Amino acid sequence: MEWNSYIKSYQSYLKIERGLSVNTIDNYSYDIERLLLHLTQNKIEISPINISEECLQQFIYSVSKEVNPRSQSRIISGLKSFFNYLIFEDYRKDNPLDLIDTPKTGRKLPDTLSVAEIDQLIDAIELTSNEGERNRAMLETLYGCGLRVSELITLKNSDLFFDEGFIKITGKGNKQRFVPISDITQKYIQIYRETVRNHVSIQKGFEDTLFLNRRGRQLTRAMIFTIIKNLAVKINLNKTISPHTFRHSFATHLLENGADLRSIQLMLGHESITTTEIYVHLDRKFLTEVLNSFHPRK
Template sequence: MNWKQAISDYTNFLKIEKGLAKNSIESYSRDIKKLILFIDTLNTPISPINITSEIIEQFMYDISQKLNPRSKARLISGLRSFFDYLVFEDYRKDNPTDLIESPNTIRKLPDTLEKEEIDNLINVIDLSHPQGERNKTIIETIFSCGLRVSELINLQLSDLFFNEGYIRVLGKGNKYRFVPIHSTTIDRLNFYIDDIRPAITPKEKEEDIIFLNRRGSRLSRQMIFIILKELAIKTNLKKSIGPHTLRHSFATYLLKNGADLRVIQQLLGHESITTTEIYVHLDTSYLKEVVNLHHPRSAININDQ
């Protein structure tokens, strides 16, 4: 991935998923372009994938002479957000800005959805038309299997192994993995494939793609974001939501119900456990529950003695 492609993908993410205004998006882009201008002076091929924290430290030292502390903090925050996105999408295993000191920088953990919030999203879908049935199937599939949006839109009929209880997913680096799928999601997919999808004539080379638009083409990433945004508005959901929110919720629920982090790493298709830890944050109420349940000094365990 080169810088041009990275900026394009990131700004689309900010616009469609985060819903940022044009001026805010341009501000984020300027931060990255400042870094690129510095890299150009080094006369060394450096991409957003292989840039190191040392290079960014050099950049910050070079530019900090011209910035006040507040501007410096904002610049670091902008770069950190960009590299968080690359880690989030599995283009990188780490964020090279993590070791860069920044005054008054607070990092926001990704949102998760409660079960009731996911149910509400599904319940407001208009099932009187085929697109509604498709959209319900999409949400059920992402949340049931923890798919990336790119994995969902490229899912094919030949990837379904319902008798075995798995689907085959083409993830980052063109690597396949098998993900278990719940029987209720199998039923939902079977209904969509058998009763809804046949009314659409797939375009050439799209015959095997599961989720199609009305013109017979596979759905775009942007379309999935838009579908979820519109449903969130209907339910008055105040959280920032996108396909990654459902994926993150999938992983968080597994962890809270006792799944090992390494297992979740395999299900999500992460090469690095560090990436999984970014998706799967623990809320303080759950941490308190774990300590009270398992620590030898907890009231529960003392009473059992």
Template sequence: MNWEEAITDYLHYLRLERGLSENSVRSYRRDVRKLAGYLAENEPGITPKSIDRKDIEAFIHHVGTDLKARSQARLISGLKGFFGYLIFEGYRKDNPMDLIEAPKLGRKLPDTLSVEEIDRLVAEIDRSAPEGERNLAILETLYGCGLRVSELLGLRLSDLFFDEGFIKVTGKGSKDRFVPIGPYNRECILRYIREVRPHQQPQAGFEDVVFLNRRGRGLSRAMIFTIIRDLAARAGLRKNVSPHTFRHSFATHLLQNGADIRAIQQMLGHESITTTEVYMHVDRTHLAEVVREHHPRKFS
């Protein structure tokens, strides 16, 4: 088995068995090909079956000077997954990554926007322009439903269950979940669908996509980033605002207002509660207030 064969098989496994998104598959492919490229230049005789810990350590040392700690940790994690797959398929008996330690990382707390800052962003939308109502609906959906940008782009007209008060969201691993949608968010989307979208003439294959560009095709990730960053600049926000900032703000504001973290976990589509718990940092004084208000032995 050579590297290209092993990588091809691994990518099939990630897509078919684990159901990972193409973005995730590309990241894993990049990790393994970086290792394979290094070996092709320095140790061309080493195969996926014969590589050992010393070879891995030499590679990590080689790339370490060019990678930040977080990128290095992600690379090591990706390679562990690759060799774990080779063991699973019976190509190897051991994982050469077992004794390779990733850099210690502090947990990066997500950026959030206040309600006032979100209002400032929304106020900068030029609703007299054809794309204004669309952009308003996009921002309100990112913030109102806590969607990832990929989930927003994948939203279909057939996913809108407004009478029931929900939208169906296809998340990571093609897993569907139903997320509540508020009346204002619903009206923003409906106004765009009724007043703007009929003039966009969807191209073949995009008839069911909610948010379209001027050519009647789905929007790109880059376009969503551009829309948000332009609005942030006009609003005078100094924060690094991205689509994910709205998702963070959605979860943070729900938690601050007393929402149950398990409910937030379900709405965000997190498999593990530990992923959601990163939002517990946002307001320690609020948590103390909850204890004072609800615990049977209240503080004096």
């Protein structure tokens, strides 16, 4: 088999066996294709079965000149996964990246918005247009439920269980979870559905999609980024934000108001509590107040 055959086989494994999303599979594949491009440019003809640690070390060295340590670490991790798959399928006996160390990277704390900043962003939405009502409902849902942008744009009408106070979210790896939804977020979704969505000419295949573009189709991730970026410019917000900033802010504000990490983990859909623990590091002042309030030797 040539490289492309192994890559396609690996992609099928990630999709069928591990249930990963298209975006995640594309990211894994990009790491391998970058290696393949390096081999081609340097006229190195070798299969993934026979490629050596030395050859991969040269590739990592060349990559280190182009990307930061965090990206370099991600590439090494992606390639390790590919070669572990080859071992799993008995194509190889060893992983040539096992002895290659990943660069040390500082743990990057996510950006957050204050409650006042979130209010400012949402208040800046022009509600006289149909898109305004939709955008308000989307941002209230993004922040009010702590969703990933991919979860927001794929949210369906059939996922809304307002009587029970929950929405059903399909997250990474097609894993589903139920997230509580507040009355205020329900209110804005209902306004959008009744005053705007009901009048959209919906394209076939998107009848159940909650948030629609002007053409009656599902919104793109890029469109959500653009909406948020434009609002940030409008209010002169001196921060670089994205849809994920709303998710980080959701978790941070819950933590600051006394929610426990396990509950936040369940709402965010994190597999590991260690992923959620990053929010503990966001506000040192808050942690000091917790210590002073609750420790017996304060």
